[in-house]
Amino acid sequence: xxxxxxxxxxxSSLPHGRAIPLDERQSxxxxxxxxxxxxxxxxxxxxxxxxxGVPDAQGQIPSSFYTGMGFNYLSAGGAQDPSYTGWIYGGxxxxxxxxxxxxxxxxxxxxQFILKLSDLWGADGTQDNSNAIWPDDxxxxxxxxxxxxxxVSDLKANSMTSNIKIxxxxxxxxxxxxxxxxxxxxxxxxxxxxxxxxxxxxxVPLAGPAFANGPSSSNTWWTSFLTRVKADGTAPxxxxxxxxxxxxxxxxxxxxxxPNMVSxxxxxxxxxxxxxxxxxxxxxxxxxxGSAWWISRFERYNMYGLRGNWxxxxxxxxxxxxxxxxxxVNSATGTGYYANGDWNVYYYYATTMxxxxxxxxxxxxxxxxxxAVVDSSTVRILVGGRETTGTYELVIDNxxxxxxxxxxxxxxxxxxxxxxxxxVAESKTDLGTVAHTYSSNTLSFPIYxxxxxxxxxxxxxx
Numbered sequence: 282x283x284x285x286x287x288x289x290x291x292x293s294s295l296p297h298g299r300a301i302p303l304d305e306r307q308s309x310x311x312x313x314x315x316x317x318x319x320x321x322x323x324x325x326x327x328x329x330x331x332x333x334g335v336p337d338a339q340g341q342i343p344s345s346f347y348t349g350m351g352f353n354y355l356s357a358g359g360a361q362d363p364s365y366t367g368w369i370y371g372g373x374x375x376x377x378x379x380x381x382x383x384x385x386x387x388x389x390x391x392x393q394f395i396l397k398l399s400d401l402w403g404a405d406g407t408q409d410n411s412n413a414i415w416p417d418d419x420x421x422x423x424x425x426x427x428x429x430x431x432x433v434s435d436l437k438a439n440s441m442t443s444n445i446k447i448x449x450x451x452x453x454x455x456x457x458x459x460x461x462x463x464x465x466x467x468x469x470x471x472x473x474x475x476x477x478x479x480x481x482x483x484x485v486p487l488a489g490p491a492f493a494n495g496p497s498s499s500n501t502w503w504t505s506f507l508t509r510v511k512a513d514g515t516a517p518x519x520x521x522x523x524x525x526x527x528x529x530x531x532x533x534x535x536x537x538x539x540p541n542m543v544s545x546x547x548x549x550x551x552x553x554x555x556x557x558x559x560x561x562x563x564x565x566x567x568x569x570x571g572s573a574w575w576i577s578r579f580e581r582y583n584m585y586g587l588r589g590n591w592x593x594x595x596x597x598x599x600x601x602x603x604x605x606x607x608x609x610v611n612s613a614t615g616t617g618y619y620a621n622g623d624w625n626v627y628y629y630y631a632t633t634m635x636x637x638x639x640x641x642x643x644x645x646x647x648x649x650x651x652x653a654v655v656d657s658s659t660v661r662i663l664v665g666g667r668e669t670t671g672t673y674e675l676v677i678d679n680x681x682x683x684x685x686x687x688x689x690x691x692x693x694x695x696x697x698x699x700x701x702x703x704x705v706a707e708s709k710t711d712l713g714t715v716a717h718t719y720s721s722n723t724l725s726f727p728i729y730x731x732x733x734x735x736x737x738x739x740x741x742x743x
Contacts, residue, residue, distance in 0.1 A: 310646040311673045313728075315653045315662060318679035319640035324654060326631050328572075328579040330354025330392075330587035332560050334602035335383050342618055346605060347390045350624055351631025354587050355387040356448065356559050358400025361594050367403025368428050369414040376401050377432075379598075381439050388444060395488060395559055395587075396436075398474070399450045399459055402428060410461045416470040429474065433481050446486045446519055448559065449474050452493040454502040464502060468509045475515040486518035491559060493523050495532035496542040507549050516551060523560040525589050528648065528667045535578045536647065557585045564591040565668055567603050568734040569626045569698035573665025576630055577650035580638060606704035622700040622707035622734075626663070629696070629709065629738055634661050649673045649728070655683070662739045666730045675739070676725040683743040688720040693741045700734035712737075 329351035336342060358380060359365060365375025380396060387394045399405070404413065416425040436442055453460035453467040460467055475487055496503050510516040520542060526533030532541075539556065546553050561575055567588065579586045590602040595613040600606065604624040608617030620628070636656030643650035648669035653662040660683070664675060681687050695712040717726055728737070 311644050311649065311671060312676055313644045313649050313651045313664065313673060314642040315651060315675070315677045316640040316642075316679055317653075317655065317660065317677065318682040320655075321638040321640050322583075323636075324580060324634065324638050326351040326353060327583065327585045328561075328576040328588075329627060329631055330356070330559075330585055331602035331604075332356050332587050332590040333360065333592075333597045334588075334590055334600055334604075335386050336599050336613070337379050337382050338614065339382055339386050339389070341614065341616060342599075342601065342605065344390075346601060346618060346620065346624070347386075349620075349632065350601065350604060350627035352387075352390050352601075353392045354395070354557075354585055355383060355392050356395035356397060356587050357383040358397030358405075360397065360400040360405035361407050361597050363594055367401060367405065367408075368431075369403040369408070372403070373401060373428075373431065377435050381435075381441070384439070384441050384445065393585075394441075394445045395557075396445060396447050397451050398432070398447055401432060404450075404459050406458050410457060413461065415460075415462045415466065416473070417466060422473060425470075425473075426477065429477050430481075433478070436482065436485075442482065442485055446488040446557075447478060447482075448488045448491055448521065449517075450489065451491050452523065453490070454492045454494055464505060468505060471506070472509065472513050472515045475510075475517075488519040488521045488557065488559070489517045491521045491523065493525070495522050495524065495526075495538035496545055497532060498541070498545060498548070503545065507545060507551065511549050511551055517554075519555045519557050521557050521559045523589075524558050524586075525560055525563055527563050527565075528669075534647065535582045535584065536643070539582045539584065557587075559587050560589045561586045562589045564589075565733075567591070567623060568700045569622050570666040570700075570730070570734050570736040571668065572623050572626045573630075573652070573663050573698075573736045574648075574650050574667040575665070576626075576663065577641060577643065577652040577665055580652050581641060581643075600703075603703055606706065610704050619706040620708075621703055621705055622698055623703075625707060625709045626698050626736065629698070630663060633738075634663065636661075644673060649730070651675060659740055659742050663736070664728055664739070665736050666728075666733065668733045670730050670733060673728040673730060674725055675728055676723060678723050680719060680722050680724055685743055687722040688718075690716050690718050691724055691741050692716045693726070693739050696738045696740075698736050698738070709738075 359376030366372035384394045451459045524533045531537045588602045609615040634654045636654045639653050648667045651664045692714050694714045697710040
């Protein structure tokens with residue numbers, strides 16, 4: 282809590298609420314900008330999806346937690362459920378029942394659903410690679426086609442052919458984790474599966490490749506994949522990849538990978554359809570600061586994103602992917618849920634940040650960003666740091682586009698989102714208001730990021 286409280290105290294003690302000169306406080310790489318004159322459209326809260334995190338029993342988590350965080354996308358397939366082991370170990374029926382339940386929960390709240398096909402098969406990271414069965418084993422598709430036929434039958438029987446995407450295989454480029462028989466077999470499996478579904482489940486979008494590593498012209502998994510799908514006409518309807526490599530990995534940032542994906546498709550002469558990031562954020566980034574940073578990225582690039590999930594076994598299917606705690610966190614069927622500090626960020630994002638979006642620019646060090654909206658009377662800005670500390674500057678340009686003067690005083694209301702841990706109940710903190718003078722059509726003030734988890738929202742009327 283010290284970080285911004287001390288900032289407000291400092292600002293209040295300085296003339297006109299201004300801090301020490303910028304060049305004495307931070308480098309030019311530590312500015313994040315809002316352009317109030319650039320309307321970028323209405324927000325649909327694109328970062329409010331989750332990976333797993335939904336219990337088998339519908340209604341176990343109270344509805345207010347789903348609606349409050351703007352729940353709009355769910356990806357699941359029954360992974361790591363200790364009671365049901367998937368097709369290859371005779372546990373398909375239980376996993377499909379869980380998929381049906383999760384799909385119904387998603388649709389209750391108007392959320393889209395991504396089915397992880399490899400989870401149903403049983404390749405969820407818990408399989409024994411010494412005896413696991415893989416598609417096209419012994420140069421035969423018989424077992425796999427029997428599996429695919431059962432999936433198609435069950436999806437149709439449960440009216441699950443709309444508002445769903447089928448993700449063919451999860452992270453095949455992580456050798457030995459979810460796939461263990463090489464790139465060539467994966468590419469054959471991809472082509473075979475897409476052809477099967479487009480023949481037997483026409484109209485249901487197919488997603489992939491869901492690689493763990495972001496798109497790059499130097500990555501042979503990506504270049505081999507695009508070469509294959511262009512040649513045999515099996516390109517996905519929706520391209521997916523994961524952004525869970527951490528802040529030091531440039532291929533774990535939409536600022537790199539979204540342009541890379543467009544460039545790759547252009548270089549292959551292929552269509553550019555929808556992109557979805559079906560897993561984003563490391564465990565260390567799933568805190569208020571990190572979540573706000575990711576929100577800013579997804580809103581800027583107009584892409585849907587689903588929070589990664591770093592729990593395992595029964596806990597993987599609970600807590601809305603790390604946004605909630607409950608009375609007994611080791612009880613799969615227990616209730617008594619409460620919001621942690623990260624849920625409060627998504628709640629503010631989904632329920633308070635309404636109106637139209639305006640253009641923003643992240644800091645050039647890549648570690649601080651912001652998301653901003655304007656409604657009929659108020660500007661709201663959510664800032665977020667990606668595992669960073671230091672003094673950053675929030676710069677808000679084109680104040681006059683709101684009908685205000687190009688210089689004067691603006692009173693900014695600040696809210697803090699703190700983090701005590703995944704299983705610690707939190708609420709946002711109202712830090713009150715500070716009057717800032719501004720000139721030259723620009724308002725700016727510092728963000729004192731003294732830890733790697735806390736973040737803030739700023740509001741002012743016009």
